[in-house]
Amino acid sequence: MLCYPATKAGRRYTYRLAPTMAVYLLFLFIAQWSFHHLHPTGLIVYVLAVLPALPLIGSLVVVGLYIAEESDEFERSVLIQSMLWGFGGALAISTIWSFLEDFAQAPHISAFYVYVLFWIFMAISQPFIRRRYQ
Amino acid sequence: MKNRLRILRAERDWSQADLADRLEVSRQSVNAIETGKFDPSLPLAFKLARLFNSPIESIFTDETE
Numbered sequence: 001m002l003c004y005p006a007t008k009a010g011r012r013y014t015y016r017l018a019p020t021m022a023v024y025l026l027f028l029f030i031a032q033w034s035f036h037h038l039h040p041t042g043l044i045v046y047v048l049a050v051l052p053a054l055p056l057i058g059s060l061v062v063v064g065l066y067i068a069e070e071s072d073e074f075e076r077s078v079l080i081q082s083m084l085w086g087f088g089g090a091l092a093i094s095t096i097w098s099f100l101e102d103f104a105q106a107p108h109i110s111a112f113y114v115y116v117l118f119w120i121f122m123a124i125s126q127p128f129i130r131r132r133y134q
Numbered sequence: 135m136k137n138r139l140r141i142l143r144a145e146r147d148w149s150q151a152d153l154a155d156r157l158e159v160s161r162q163s164v165n166a167i168e169t170g171k172f173d174p175s176l177p178l179a180f181k182l183a184r185l186f187n188s189p190i191e192s193i194f195t196d197e198t199e
Contacts, residue, residue, distance in 0.1 A: 007160055074163035074172050133166035 007075055013066040024055035082126045089121030090114045136195040139168045142186045156185055
């Protein structure tokens with residue numbers, strides 16, 4: 001959703017996504033600060049490591065809620081199509097990159113970037129999807 | 135799917151935004167349906183029929199016929 005959402009569900013999506021991203025930044029800061037200053041050990045290492053991932057999973061739930069709540073079938077269709085581009089693009093690039101890592105000594109990239117690629121492809125595809133219906 | 139939405143709208147002097155408000159959808163949705171590039175679901179088609187007080191088959195044309 002690149003511009004101001006046209007529907008109530010779209011606005012709720014934006015209002016939910018913004019605090020989710022703020023919580024992500026907070027949890028990321030907490031995790032980084034803790035690993036840097038407190039040098040945790042044991043179970044707490046796993047808890048702190050997973051902490052920033054929780055709001056990111058939450059952001060996917062926010063997308064799911066939007067799909068469930070959006071009564072405008074055209075807007076819902078555009079978002080679902082853009083999600084398919086997001087999933088497809090992220091999987092395609094990460095698959096290609098993993099083979100480049102295996103066979104062409106490409107530098108290792110964190111699996112976290114699959115999530116980033118999903119959103120990039122999703123955002124880029126939306127205007128093109130909308131253009132098809134004009 | 136071809137339709138007479140533009141004509142029906144013009145008869146009532148409604149803009150796409152006016153129709154979108156009445157249907158509780160976005161203006162882009164109305165545009166996509168009007169250009170025949172997005173087929174509405176049955177509930178939305180019935181809503182349009184009620185709004186224009188016309189049967190569905192007089193608003194939409196099945197191009198396969």
